[in-house]
Amino acid sequence: MKEIKAFIRASKTESVLEELGNLGIDGITLGEVMGFGALADLRSARYSISAVKRYSKLTKLEIVCSDRDVHAIVEALRETAYSGQPGDGIIFVSELDMAVKIRTGATGDQDFAIKREGT
Amino acid sequence: MKEIKAFIRASKTESVLEELGNLGIDGITLGEVMGFGALADLRSARYSISAVKRYSKLTKLEIVCSDRDVHAIVEALRETAYSGQPGDGIIFVSELDMAVKIRTGATGDQDFAIKREGT
Amino acid sequence: MKEIKAFIRASKTESVLEELGNLGIDGITLGEVMGFGALADLRSARYSISAVKRYSKLTKLEIVCSDRDVHAIVEALRETAYSGQPGDGIIFVSELDMAVKIRTGATGDQDFAIKREGT
Numbered sequence: 001m002k003e004i005k006a007f008i009r010a011s012k013t014e015s016v017l018e019e020l021g022n023l024g025i026d027g028i029t030l031g032e033v034m035g036f037g038a039l040a041d042l043r044s045a046r047y048s049i050s051a052v053k054r055y056s057k058l059t060k061l062e063i064v065c066s067d068r069d070v071h072a073i074v075e076a077l078r079e080t081a082y083s084g085q086p087g088d089g090i091i092f093v094s095e096l097d098m099a100v101k102i103r104t105g106a107t108g109d110q111d112f113a114i115k116r117e118g119t
Numbered sequence: 120m121k122e123i124k125a126f127i128r129a130s131k132t133e134s135v136l137e138e139l140g141n142l143g144i145d146g147i148t149l150g151e152v153m154g155f156g157a158l159a160d161l162r163s164a165r166y167s168i169s170a171v172k173r174y175s176k177l178t179k180l181e182i183v184c185s186d187r188d189v190h191a192i193v194e195a196l197r198e199t200a201y202s203g204q205p206g207d208g209i210i211f212v213s214e215l216d217m218a219v220k221i222r223t224g225a226t227g228d229q230d231f232a233i234k235r236e237g238t
Numbered sequence: 239m240k241e242i243k244a245f246i247r248a249s250k251t252e253s254v255l256e257e258l259g260n261l262g263i264d265g266i267t268l269g270e271v272m273g274f275g276a277l278a279d280l281r282s283a284r285y286s287i288s289a290v291k292r293y294s295k296l297t298k299l300e301i302v303c304s305d306r307d308v309h310a311i312v313e314a315l316r317e318t319a320y321s322g323q324p325g326d327g328i329i330f331v332s333e334l335d336m337a338v339k340i341r342t343g344a345t346g347d348q349d350f351a352i353k354r355e356g357t
Contacts, residue, residue: 002335003211003213006340007267007300008340014172017155017172018172021155021156021172025156026156026157027154027155027156027157027158027209028154028155028156028158029126029152029153029154029155029158029177029179030152030153030154030155030174031150031151031152031153031179031269032269033267033268033269033300034267034268034269035265035266035267035268036255036259036265036266036267036268037259037263037264037265037266038264038265038339039265039266039267053252053255053256053259055268058267060267060269062126062152064209064211074336074338077340078338078340078343081340082340082341083341084341085341086341087341088339088340088341089339089340089341090265090302090337090338090339090340091336091337091338091340092241092302092334092336092337093334093335093336093337094213094241094332094333094334094335095213095214095333095335096211096212096213097121097212097213097214098193098210098211098212099209099210099211099212100193100197100209100210101207101208101209102125102127102196102197102200102201102207102208102209102210103201103202103203103204103205103207103208105197122330122332133291136274136291137291140274140275140291144275145275145276146273146274146275146276146277146328147273147274147275147277148245148271148272148273148274148277148296148298149271149272149273149274149293150269150270150271150272150298181245181271183328183330213332214332214333215330215331215332216240216331216332216333217312217329217330217331218328218329218330218331219312219316219328219329220276220326220327220328221244221246221315221316221319221320221326221327221328221329222320222321222322222323222324222326222327224316
């Protein structure tokens with residue numbers, strides 16, 4: 001099982017969620033963070049409280065998925081989050097020891113896989 | 120050392136924190152996120168800004184712990200976060216290379232273990 | 239590639255960001271969370287909604303970096319986030335399978351390394 005985290009432009013949130021829904025990905029969490037340095041788009045960056053650093057609003061997505069779906073999800077994220085301007089964000093992939101659905105207790109890699117026709 | 124992340128119903132936050140406190144778990148962080156898809160409880164889901172996707176408010180907990188305590192913590196989370204309705208959330212466990220307490224510099228697995236009587 | 243997460247006192251945010259900028263670290267995200275237990279500074283802790291648990295406001299930083307830079311970044315975080323009082327926070331380091339810059343597609347360890355003179 002893998003965890004995918006993506007830090008994307010806040011303005012891309014809607015189209016990314018739409019595309020992940022189309023892919024059949026179920027179970028996405030979304031939070032709001034600030035991006036500094038290469039993660040700020042200086043054309044529209046804001047000043048933080050201290051006025052020392054500029055930042056951009058980013059959306060952080062967290063997705064748990066089957067190993068076999070990592071590539072498709074990363075590609076979908078890259079295509080829909082891309083603007084070509086600095087500040088488009090980063091995607092991380094890491095290994096999970098375990099994921100458990102609280103209601104059902106399901107822990108299998110297939111329990112977190114994208115449902116495909118005929119599977 | 121392990122990291123446990125739990126995405127739970129916002130309404131279960133208090134009872135989960137209480138139970139983790141009873142277990143002797145020290146050092147929990149809590150943030151607020153939105154859950155989509157299987158992480159939304161459609162009985163009470165809200166519409167996002169775009170009105171395309173419905174979401175539920177979730178609480179995200181992050182806990183660093185000793186390897187030996189993973190099972191007890193996951194069980195406590197599952198029991199206290201469970202409602203039996205869709206949208207109860209997910210728990211992830213992953214391996215940490217290292218954890219450091221900023222004040223003391225402590226990095227040992229035992230420094231993050233639940234203190235038990237006689238240990 | 240490594241991911242470094244730091245949960246630090248909110249009041250240390252500015253000096254930590256400044257120091258990470260001086261080190262040449264590019265691409266930091268910042269979010270706000272609540273810290274309970276050992277992560278609360280009881281001198282200034284607030285009561286949560288339920289008035290059962292006290293918490294402190296923490297800043298959560300996430301940084302992706304080259305393996306070779308982990309030590310320098312962890313040291314910089316520890317030095318600048320330190321106050322010597324309980325509630326100074328924790329730093330986690332974990333392994334990433336992959337990190338991808340959305341705009342450029344860059345995925346190499348060196349693409350996330352601190353740029354040094356002569357490199």
